[in-house]
Structure formats: structure tokens, C-alpha cells
Amino acid sequence: MAFQVLAPDEAEILVALVSAIVPHRQEALQATKVDTALALDTKMVADLGLRALCREGLRSLELRAQQEHHFRFAALGADEQAALLATIEPGAFFQTLVHLTKYDFYNRHIVWEAIGYPDLGNESGYLRLGFDRLDA
Numbered sequence: 001m002a003f004q005v006l007a008p009d010e011a012e013i014l015v016a017l018v019s020a021i022v023p024h025r026q027e028a029l030q031a032t033k034v035d036t037a038l039a040l041d042t043k044m045v046a047d048l049g050l051r052a053l054c055r056e057g058l059r060s061l062e063l064r065a066q067q068e069h070h071f072r073f074a075a076l077g078a079d080e081q082a083a084l085l086a087t088i089e090p091g092a093f094f095q096t097l098v099h100l101t102k103y104d105f106y107n108r109h110i111v112w113e114a115i116g117y118p119d120l121g122n123e124s125g126y127l128r129l130g131f132d133r134l135d136a
Helices: 008-021 027-046 048-069 078-088 092-105 109-115
Strands: none
Touching: 008 027, 008 048, 008 078, 008 092, 027 048, 027 092, 027 109, 048 078, 048 092, 078 092
């Protein structure tokens, strides 16, 4: 992994956090989670506010994981990670990461293929056809 801003331990936490936000289990999507974390790191190069928010948030999350579970956040099971994330859910750090993660991850064609969404131009890709039409 070639993170530009984050140190290796911070990058490991970010990848675990991205994986918790988009918990798809398909093998094909595991590398995409890392790609999303790399994209977030790239955004931090130019956005100093995002960089500060993320570094502080990752540091705080890791500290809580160590204090409450005596393990690194990335080493915790999904249930323990979810419990920790629930405590920071309303905060700016978590909400920002959720937004940025979902935006990047779900805008990748490999994800569309893995979850069965054909593409934006294919009307049959909608779960409920006619969702944008009012009943007469």
C-alpha cells in the first residue's frame, strides 16, 4: 500500500474502518476497500482540514480500542468494531468518513458487478421500476 499521508499504523486503522463501513464479504471487493482507503488518503494530501480530522479520529479510535478491548482496532472482531463505532457515530469524524467512503466505494464498477447492479444506463438495474413516477 502506498499511502501518502497516513503512517502504516494509521492506514491499517483506516482500512479496517472502511471495511466496517462497507462490510461486503465478496472476495473481489476486499482490494476495493483498500483502494477506497487510498483514495481517502489522497484527498488528505490537499485537504488539511480532512487530514487533521482523520488523523485525530483514527488516533482516538485506536486509543479507545486499546483501552476497552486491549487490542488494536484492526484486530477486533466485527461486533467489537461496530460497538466502538456506534459510540462515535454522531461525530464529525465518523460522519465524514461514512460519506466519503460510500461515495468512493459505490462509484466503482467492480462494486456494481459484485452486488448485481448492471450500470447507470440500464433501467432494469433499479430494484423497483417506476420509482420516479407518481401513481395516477
